[in-house]
Amino acid sequence: MTVINEKFSVNTKGNTDIIDITQKVKNAVYMHSLQNAVVHVYVAGSTVSVTNIEFEPGLLVDLPEALDRIAPTDTDYHHDATWHDGNGYAHVRASIVGNSTMVPLIDGALQLGQWQQIVLVDFDNKSRTRTVYVQIVY
Numbered sequence: 574m575t576v577i578n579e580k581f582s583v584n585t586k587g588n589t590d591i592i593d594i595t596q597k598v599k600n601a602v603y604m605h606s607l608q609n610a611v612v613h614v615y616v617a618g619s620t621v622s623v624t625n626i627e628f629e630p631g632l633l634v635d636l637p638e639a640l641d642r643i644a645p646t647d648t649d650y651h652h653d654a655t656w657h658d659g660n661g662y663a664h665v666r667a668s669i670v671g672n673s674t675m676v677p678l679i680d681g682a683l684q685l686g687q688w689q690q691i692v693l694v695d696f697d698n699k700s701r702t703r704t705v706y707v708q709i710v711y
């Protein structure tokens with residue numbers, strides 16, 4: 574088994590900023606000219622997620638609206654009572670959505686659906702620079 578580690582940075586605006594990172598992931602994988610591998614995409618941090626979406630204007634509103642119903646910004650969180658950083662909602666959203674995704678590389682191609690993009694979603698209440706790790710295992 575061989576492991577290749579790649580990473581890249583993403584600047585975000587915070588506040589449920591949804592950023593398409595599909596091309597950056599493809600670049601990190603395709604530069605190695607592999608045929609078959611397991612590709613893990615992971616973001617470090619407890620107020621940020623990596624997931625999949627159809628990156629189109631409707632869903633870029635629908636996903637934040639759905640998360641606002643589940644973990645609204647305008648309610649009380651025990652986290653905020655303890656840390657006073659006002660981002661309890663961001664931690665809860667990140668836990669629910671998760672911070673990694675896996676894409677199989679088969680016959681040299683990442684197996685993403687035609688309308689499926691990989692996105693980073695930054696829930697924090699301020700702009701951040703995030704590090705995305707792409708770990709390729711074959």
Ligand code: ZN
Pocket residue numbers: 652656658659660661664
């Ligand atoms: Zn916090």
